[in-house]
Amino acid sequence: MKVLVSGGTGLLGQGFLRVLQGAGEYEARCLIRPTSCTERLKGFELCCGDAEDACSMEKALRGMDAFVHIAGIGYAPQVLEAMHRAGVERLVAVSSTSAYSRFEFRSAPLLTNEALLLDNGLRWTVVRPSMIYGTELDHNMHKLLRFLDRFPIFPLFGDGENLWQPVYYEDLAQGMYTALTRPGTEGEIYDLPGERPLPFVELVHTAAGTLNKKVRIVHLPAEPVRRGLLAAERLRVPLPVKSEQVLRLREDKAYLYEKAREELGYAPRAFSEGIALEVDRLRELGMVR
Numbered sequence: 627m628k629v630l631v632s633g634g635t636g637l638l639g640q641g642f643l644r645v646l647q648g649a650g651e652y653e654a655r656c657l658i659r660p661t662s663c664t665e666r667l668k669g670f671e672l673c674c675g676d677a678e679d680a681c682s683m684e685k686a687l688r689g690m691d692a693f694v695h696i697a698g699i700g701y702a703p704q705v706l707e708a709m710h711r712a713g714v715e716r717l718v719a720v721s722s723t724s725a726y727s728r729f730e731f732r733s734a735p736l737l738t739n740e741a742l743l744l745d746n747g748l749r750w751t752v753v754r755p756s757m758i759y760g761t762e763l764d765h766n767m768h769k770l771l772r773f774l775d776r777f778p779i780f781p782l783f784g785d786g787e788n789l790w791q792p793v794y795y796e797d798l799a800q801g802m803y804t805a806l807t808r809p810g811t812e813g814e815i816y817d818l819p820g821e822r823p824l825p826f827v828e829l830v831h832t833a834a835g836t837l838n839k840k841v842r843i844v845h846l847p848a849e850p851v852r853r854g855l856l857a858a859e860r861l862r863v864p865l866p867v868k869s870e871q872v873l874r875l876r877e878d879k880a881y882l883y884e885k886a887r888e889e890l891g892y893a894p895r896a897f898s899e900g901i902a903l904e905v906d907r908l909r910e911l912g913m914v915r
């Protein structure tokens with residue numbers, strides 16, 4: 627069996643390719659852009675293309691039995707077009723638990739793109755991860771860890787009681803692999819979050835404790851900060867944090883995963899275990915002490 631994988635150079639893609647390689651059931655071809663870091667894809671067949679371009683994906687899909695599309699649900703229209711033209715029917719696509727967000731700017735594009743996959747003649751499965759962490763490639767936790775490693779004070783918007791449920795990338799990759807291979811998963815959407823939700827302050831203390839650091843949290847009022855950011859955005863001042871991000875900090879990100887547990891045997895590890903693995907990895911790379 628042969629599978630085309632997009633997003634193979636990213637955090638989840640790296641985890642997924644390792645699971646695929648370990649299982650030995652599928653041969654992977656990776657869709658890469660001219661700028662992709664192919665060092666991370668040694669030993670895999672590569673095919674140049676771009677998820678923005680249906681023609682290039684169609685070529686990459688020729689001769690494949692399935693497509694695992696990790697590079698973004700936003701490319702659903704191009705993915706559909708490419709799969710129809712290449713005659714490939716099996717698709718596992720990665721969306722996000724942000725599809726549950728009460729903020730439409732976050733949920734609506736995801737739901738719209740997921741909906742495109744339905745009733746389109748494909749044998750699709752959608753997986754929705756929560757925030758993913760686990761290596762220097764993640765967009766969130768490795769920055770938090772590096773900050774906590776360097777500074778004894780952590781500024782936090784609001785009271786920090788909002789819930790987060792980050793998922794360790796290898797647990798997610800295993801869940802995705804089962805979603806690809808287990809019969810009965812077609813036409814299903816699976817939420818794949820971390821083991822349990824925890825308040826953001828607890829998450830920060832757990833991360834600091836894993837680094838053997840003590841951290842003093844300084845609470846900043848979220849609303850004035852958000853308004854300030856919004857004003858700066860209107861003036862087109864480039865800033866590292868977006869007002870939308872501050873807004874979303876006030877939303878609980880807590881998810882159930884009974885369906886994935888029952889149908890995929892999904893059993894993500896505790897955050898304390900996953901973050902310890904990430905700290906080990908960052909120490910190996912000399913990114914934290």
Ligand SMILES: NC(=O)c1ccc[n+]([C@@H]2O[C@H](COP(=O)([O-])OP(=O)(O)OC[C@H]3O[C@@H](n4cnc5c(N)ncnc54)[C@H](OP(=O)(O)O)[C@@H]3O)[C@@H](O)[C@H]2O)c1
Nearest residue numbers: 633634635636637638659662676677696697698722757758
């Ligand atoms: N990270 C999270 O916390 C999170 C949470 C929920 C859902 N998700 C979703 O999960 C998926 C994987 O996330 P991740 O954190 O592993 O992503 P990532 O580390 O940012 O990697 C993104 C991958 O997608 C590829 N890519 C991006 N645009 C592409 C395009 N136009 N054509 C071809 N390849 C393209 C990148 O290739 P290059 O090497 O060429 O850049 C890279 O391999 C994404 O769909 C993301 O939206 C992520």
